[in-house]
Amino acid sequence: MTAAVAERVAARFKPGDRVRVLKAAPPGHVRTPWYIRGHSGVVERLCGDFPNPEELAYARSGKPRQPLYRVRFVQKDVWPAYAGPASDVIEIEIFQHWLEPIP
Amino acid sequence: MNDEDLGTYQPLTYFQMMEVSLRELLVEKGVITEAEVEQAMGEIRARSPERGAKMVARAWLDPAYKARMLADGSKAAEELGFEVPGLRLIVVENTPETHNVIVCTLCSCYPRMLLGLPPDWYKSRNYRSRVVREPRAVLEEFGTKIPDGVAIRVHDSTADMRYLVLPMRPAGTESLTEDQLAALVTRDSLIGVSLPNRHR
Numbered sequence: 001m002t003a004a005v006a007e008r009v010a011a012r013f014k015p016g017d018r019v020r021v022l023k024a025a026p027p028g029h030v031r032t033p034w035y036i037r038g039h040s041g042v043v044e045r046l047c048g049d050f051p052n053p054e055e056l057a058y059a060r061s062g063k064p065r066q067p068l069y070r071v072r073f074v075q076k077d078v079w080p081a082y083a084g085p086a087s088d089v090i091e092i093e094i095f096q097h098w099l100e101p102i103p
Numbered sequence: 104m105n106d107e108d109l110g111t112y113q114p115l116t117y118f119q120m121m122e123v124s125l126r127e128l129l130v131e132k133g134v135i136t137e138a139e140v141e142q143a144m145g146e147i148r149a150r151s152p153e154r155g156a157k158m159v160a161r162a163w164l165d166p167a168y169k170a171r172m173l174a175d176g177s178k179a180a181e182e183l184g185f186e187v188p189g190l191r192l193i194v195v196e197n198t199p200e201t202h203n204v205i206v207c208t209l210c211s212c213y214p215r216m217l218l219g220l221p222p223d224w225y226k227s228r229n230y231r232s233r234v235v236r237e238p239r240a241v242l243e244e245f246g247t248k249i250p251d252g253v254a255i256r257v258h259d260s261t262a263d264m265r266y267l268v269l270p271m272r273p274a275g276t277e278s279l280t281e282d283q284l285a286a287l288v289t290r291d292s293l294i295g296v297s298l299p300n301r302h303r
Contacts (some may be wrong), residue, residue: 068262084238
């Protein structure tokens with residue numbers, strides 16, 4: 001018996017929303033850089049939905065497709081000893097299932 | 104083989120051996136042909152930073168093209184005849200307030216369709232691990248000093264997007280043609296570790 005798999009997951013965030021990256025360490029192929037896990041940022045844009053790389057890596061369908069965001073983080077928040085000005089930022093592509101809302 | 108030839112002889116590396124073995128097996132089994140491999144290699148070699156440079160020069164001259172490029176980089180590339188199959192191109196614009204630089208910390212994602220093969224330093228652990236946490240120091244090593252009043256925006260290319268930097272047009276280039284402008288746009292300026300060459 002095969003359970004029906006949804007085609008895609010609906011986007012739950014919009015540009016400007018504050019989000020936190022999950023501080024998780026699941027096994028397998030993950031495309032959320034270690035250094036950004038647990039950090040908070042702001043959604044810069046929604047890039048669309050894409051096959052989930054964590055599923056693709058094991059030759060599965062990648063469904064349901066996951067919304068992908070570009071999230072902007074302030075460098076001084078990410079690296080405590082950051083030497084540059086407070087205006088420096090880093091932007092990273094992160095899939096929705098790695099993000100939680102900040103109320 | 105004479106002594107001179109022996110002097111330059113290099114045994115195949117592990118990965119070269121793997122490549123030759125796999126290729127010959129695929130050809131022998133009729134999955135691909137040698138001609139197809141040659142053609143694919145030719146296409147890879149044909150891609151060079153000149154493609155990205157042409158897009159930048161066009162954007163400097165044509166504000167409407169620049170607006171389309173910033174809205175949808177893939178479409179703007181295709182408009183000039185450069186296919187961007189399967190991936191989305193995001194063009195990030197340098198301004199007097201913001202300087203952009205591209206990296207892929209997880210592997211070495213790179214806009215190959217517009218810049219060709221990535222330079223070795225782009226794939227190095229040194230660049231990938233340092234440019235995210237000390238971009239100003241890394242850019243200085245490339246000879247690029249960004250004033251503190253200009254914000255640095257690092258883009259970590261971790262998933263399905265690819266990035267191209269649209270540098271600022273150098274001063275004193277008002278009279279140049281599109282081809283002359285494109286000649287000032289270096290590969291490194293499209294990655295964001297340097298600025299376009301100055302017009303002499």
